[in-house]
Amino acid sequence: MVEEIALGTIEILGTRIELLKVLISIAIVAAGVVIARLVRIPVSYFLTKYAPQAAPLASKAVFWIIVGIASLSAIGNLGVELTGVLLAGGIAGIIIGFAVQSTVANLFSGLFMQIDRAFRIGDAIEIAEMNVAGVVTDITAFSVVLRRFDGVYVRLPNEKIFTSQIRNFGRNVARRVEVTVSIAYKEDMGNAIEVIKKVIDEEPRILAVPEPRIMVWELGNSGVNINVWCWVPTQEFFNVRGELVRRIKEALDANGIEIPFQQVTVWFGDKGNRREERSRLPLLDE
């Protein structure tokens, strides 16, 4: 209860306080609010630019931290003993800290991810450790939401993503398509390379620079393996890859170039043994 006791003093909850101190405390709180608002503007501007998802939450946190400090200072100015309040607050803080440990970890991981900018909304990413891949549809203070490539909604905690290896498929403007084509040993490799080159030249989405590479890569078990490396705009990666394989196959077929099946030739070292084997299997011979 507030009751005027004497000129220049007031009594609040049994404690007599000078009116001037009350006015100073009110001024401290008011100044704190003004400073908090002023600080919030550049913080919000900076975060909107570099970490847009975290901007609203972080700017509010900055505002209330400054207002909280100003309020404690104002209470201290009134002569109220804060040691007990701070001690209780500290103990409560430890307890709450343990309770919301993972929540806070997610919050800070989210903030650091925004600064790190490993991915943005709309990027196709893969988190190898979590065995999940998809398109980022939302980044919140606590989690990242992915739309998996099969359409399933997945929510991933920020803390786990922050400590994982992230593969971002959409970060760079171009990606390399790699296709291995096998041709039969009897075929002319130069001719096959020319046929593949023509297919590549006729596909507009395959970049002319960097120049596509067609290399005889290895002498495989069943045929000669030719590697085709060509760069495409990232958005077209899957479209071009599928189309390229189809067109190479069609072009090789049209030019009579054989793509070999996997073959195994078995040589028998001793004809006598083979006859013996066969003679042991009369039912099969019949």
Add this chain to the structure above:
Amino acid sequence: MLREESLTYGEYIIEEGWRGSINNRMVLNVKRVEHGKYVYERYEGDRKVASRFIDTSVSNRLHLCIYPVVPVYTPQPANYAKHLLLKFKDPLVMDTKSSLECYIKMPVEVGIFEMYDGRTTLIDVFATKLIKYALYGMSDNGVICRYRESTVYFDVPKAEPLAEAIAHVRLHNYLDRIVTVNMLVIPIEGIDLYYNGVEAMLDTVNAVIKQGVRNEIVEVKVEEGSESGWSKTHVNPAIVTRSYTMELGF
């Protein structure tokens, strides 16, 4: 009455129908199906490759514009290239503090637009010749561009009808050394071209080679306002000067 003619750039007022062909290889066909309703079709050989239904109930006639457009539209959806990388077949060696003017050929696409109330709407777009893409710079910091290798001409060359345009280029070397220029990256998105029959032309490209903050750069600007007397397309409503700084080599 059905009009039939070889395709040229221009604006057509169609009432009953219209048919335009490119070397009998590609045919554009527009016909009125009922009052104020038209069907647009594009054929490659005998194969129909595009078809649109156009409603012009208000005007009851079709105002069709066939324009050369910068090569950023095909193959659709192609929204990742806003620049054109022109590689010189023979590199240009420029003396210190020198300037030169030349012409290069660039690819164009053919855009079919419906015009109503002074505004154009894209109906169809195609390229009569294959246009490739290229990467300027590296995959992490580069730019996807449309690509063409071109000879450098010092007189106005003859461009391939409905497939190429001529670009007039002014190059300035402000450096204190002789430079070799192998390519130009031109910002082409949102630029209107000029046309005359089956020929097309780009505004003057101004390229300044100079010392940047970290390395030598080329500032490429497409300057508005050609004095050719040719007609200008009305594809982009706003006139904007496009510029690009080549920081990743030239």
